[in-house]
Amino acid sequence: MKLITLLFLCSRLVTGLTQEGASQEIDCNDEDVFQAVDVALKKYNARNQSGNQFMLYRVTEGTKMVGAETFYSFKYQIKEGNCSVQSGLTWQDCGFKDAEEAATGECTATVGKRGPKKFSVATQTCKITPGNGPIVTDxxxxxxxxxxxxxxxxxxxxxxxxxxxxxxxxTNHSHLFALEEVKTAQRQVVAGLNFEITYSIVQTNCSKKHFLLLTPECKSLPDGDVGECRHNAYVDIKQRIADFSQNCDLYPGEDLVQPLPEDCPGCPRKIPVDSPEVTEALGHAIRKLNTQNSHSFYFKIDTVKKATSQVVAGMKYFIEFIARETECSKESNAELTENCEVKPVGQSLNCNANVYMRPWENKVEPTVNCRALEMITMMRRPPGFSPFRSVQVQETKEGTTRLLNSCEYKGRPSGAGESAPGSKAESSHLAQ
Structure with missing residues (x-):
């Protein structure tokens, strides 16, 4: 599973995320996050058989992971409302209970998203403090x-x-590979456990000719070949790996892109990233990327990091590049054009492309593999669109520090004893 991270810090200091050197601004206006919180809170309220419903007060932090399925993990604060759980009303229809009597709480939840509007709660823990009493964990x-x-x-x-x-x-590789980094992992409880893991591997100095298995002597090569793998495994109730599948993509290491002797015509060679042949190969790669992914907006090439060419029965190009989301939707545009501008704040992908070309047969075979860089959210929307408050940027002596107002739910006017969060801004800035 491809993994990307969204920092959604609504009542604490927010620093800029870095994507290839670009600072990104985070705010509270993420409609999907609100829907995920809404599902989690309704799930909590539905499990109570008596008493009043709880209302959303503030979302404090969260992460977003995107792969075959999207997951939101977040913390949010709740306050007791004045509607009973038997009233048939939703928590949005309630007002806050009197502050002296209202119970409060903080919940930590993980919510999955499988479709445009389909959210389901995977885990949730809530710590509730009654109006006068100890903390209760649910x-x-x-x-x-x-x-x-x-x-x-x-x-x-x-x-x-x-x-x-x-x-x-x-594999037929001459050397053994070792685990480099585990990038994402998922688990499902069935009659046993299902796991889905994505990880990277790296070539070691141990050749298969001299080593049957990895040993402490096997060290990863800084310039060796690398790979990206996805592994699915089923572990039965006896803790045995009963079934598994593995899919790995290997990429040449840096040692293969250094200058080589002139008498090695079939060896990979480093070529300028702005050369016309790279431009042509990139055109095929980005078309393949936009065709094979399910994203609703087109991506375009932003930065070409390196490129190699190899003479085979034709030409083979290996290119590493950054692609960024544009403002052109697939629904409104038949194809990516030069007029499609990159979103100021949008998704970025780190991609590796292999493009095999045989011009005399008019044959092009591109393959593209991408992983998401750190996620960036949507920019601030018009006032009144989101149930959360928006970003405030303050200048400090040491530079620009981005601070967010508390992401408080703009509820209905409450009763006596407490003003609704939507009626008065309550900022909780933390200096750093």
Missing amino acids: EYTCLGCVHPISTDNPELQPILKHAIEHFNNK
Whole structure:
């Protein structure tokens, strides 16, 4: 699963995210985040058989991970409303209960998104403080749901060990590969456990001629070949790996793009990233990227990082580039054009492309693999569009520090004892 991260910090200091050197501004106006919080809060309210509903007060932080399925993990604060759980009303129809009597709480939830409007709660823990009483913890876990787990989870170790051994045994590469980094991991409780893991591998100095398995002597080569893998495994109730599948893409290391002797016509060679042949190959690559991904907007080439060419039965190009989301939607535009401008704040992809060309046969075979860089949210929307407050930027002596007002729900006017968050801005700025 491709993994990307959104920092949604609504009542704490927000620093700029860096994507290839560009600083990105984060604000509270993410409609999907609000919908995810809405589903989580309704799930919590639905589990209470008596008493009043709780209302959203403030979203404090969260992350967003995008792959085959999108997951939102976030914290939000709630306050008791004046509508009972049996009233048939939604929490948006309620007002806040009197401040002296109202219970408050903080919830941590993970919510998956499978379709444009389909959200489901995977896990949720809420700590509730009654108007006069101790903190009560309430938990909800969807055991049958697929949800993210830590890449450091000990349960992954035997699966990753098996995955690396399988790769080394089944590939024809001259050297053994080692695990470099676990990028994302998901788990699902079935009659056993399903795992989906994405990770990178790197070539070591141990050749298969002299080493059957990885040993402590095997060290990763800084200029060796690298790979990106996706592994699915089923672990049965006896903790055995009963089924698995693996898909890895290998890319040449830096040592293959150094100047080579003139008598090596079939060897890969480094070429200028702005050469006409690279431009032509990139055109095929970006068309392939926009065709194969399900994103609703076109991407265009932003930066070409490196390129190599190799004479085979034709020409083969290996290109690494950054692609960025444009303002041209696929629904309104038949194809990507030069007039499609890059979104000031949008998705960025780090891509590797292999383009095989045989001009005399009018044959082009591009393959493109991309991973998402850190996620960036939508820019500020017109007032009144979002249920959350918007960004405020303040200048400090050390530079620009981006601070957010508290992302408070703009609810209906409340009763006596407390003003509604929507009626008066309550900023909670933290200096740093």
